[in-house]
Amino acid sequence: MKDEFDSRDIGQALRKVCIRGRAPGTRKVRPRRGLQTSRIAKRQPVTIPKTTRTFNIEQHGAKAYNDPTSNLRRLESDPASLVVAVHGCCSANALSSARASYGVFVSEYALNLNRNGTVPDPFMQTSQSAELYATMKALDVVHDLIIAGEDLSHVVIKTISSYLEKGLSSFIWKWASNGFKNTEGRPVVNGRAFRFLHERVVLLEKEYGTRVSFCLVRKDQNVQAGELAREALN
Secondary structure, rough: OEOOOOOOOOOOOOOOOOOOOOOOOOOOOOOOOOOOOOOOOOOOOOOOOOOEEEEEHHHHOOOOOOOOOOOOEEEOOOOOEEEEEEEEEEEOOOOOOOEEEEEEOOOOOOOOOOEEEOOOOOOOOOHHHHHHHHHHHHHHHHHHHHHHHOOOOEEEEEEEEEHHHHHHHHHHHHHHHOOEOOOOOOOOOOHHHHHHHHHHHHHHHHHHOOOEEEEEEOOHHHHHHHHHHHOOOO
């Protein structure tokens, strides 16, 4: 079931959108089997240089496939990896009537793992806040999979948001060292959300040896997550 993709596509720009129900064509979708229940083999902590978490296509490759055992999307270079797409959107952005929503797309063959919904009122109703909230939900899925027995070595989070990708890949180290304040000494916008996400990623890296990378892609390479986010607003 291996697929060949454009070098800019890390493997989830599926040719047709299938949010719910049967997959395209006449082939019946193979029912998702239970996750492995064997004891999790704890890896050595990943040593992450405090420079970037940007996904490195040259190092990890751009090909992916649907794993027939777990129905998860994997990097071809790493059968213990997971590719998950996130998206946040907002209607009437910057207005008092704004409503934000999120989408998390894992696989069209594991529909119960996909997530979408509206961003709760305590969060700012903006597209940027929605991207961060989508990432929180994606990490919830990752933690659930690990607890259920999946031994994940590398999680790749796809996004069309440079705000999310640069924030958690590059800027986070400076923010963490100066108390999440900007150059003017004021709190970073969405700083608490960034801190929370950073701490969760560090937990995955240290406790489970799971590397987390963020990959910036085009809109047409993140269609399913975008459809889920927009669906939540209807």
